[in-house]
Amino acid sequence: MYGLTGQPEWNFFEHDWNTWLSPPPRDLPQEQAMQIATVGCKFGTATTNPDVVGVSNFATHSQDGKKVSSPKHPYGLKFAVRPQVKGVFNKLHGGKKFAGYMEFVDTLKAVPENVTLYDVYALDKPDGKLTLIGTLNLDGKLITSKFGDESLFFKHQDINEDFVTRPDLKSQVEPFKCPIPKSMLPF
Secondary structure (H helix, E strand, O other): OOOOOOOOOOOOOOOOEEOEOOOOOOOOOHHHHHHHHHHHHHHOOOOOOOOEEOOHHHHOEOOOOOEOOOOOOOOEEEEEEOHHHHOHHHHHHOOOOOOOHHHHHHHHHOOOOOOEEEEEEEEOOOOOOEEEEEEEEOOOOOOOOHHHHHOOOOOOOEHHHHHHHOHHHHOOOOOOOOOOOHHHOOO
């Protein structure tokens, strides 16, 4: 995810994506900072670490679908946008606002086929180093599909599940503390 503050443009490929969130900027207007804190507090009712998702599920099976007996996984993944796709929205759409969702989808369909979208890096621990582990490539071109719209869903994995296979991480990941008194929360 890019961040809880969102991004000002529709360009899906403008920013890198991580399985952990960086803290929001300190110079946010007070109302926006309070909204983001409230969202964090709500997420914190489901997990002790709402600012990071687990990745151990990626390691449970090999590329050919066989179960792995002793999965090994990093703390997190970073999807770094490749230069050839970073500016594709501006090139195809001129940087202007989209008239609607379908115009956005049509622009996605214009992404070059068989292009490498992201370099994928593994972060070994929260303050560790990034190591290039692969790339995310299109196999053909982007298409729309009823299956993708109605049946393809991704689940956020709780980082606490990663602590089972990587107990060393637990002491390195600070649990979230809601900065808002419970009496002020709407839930």
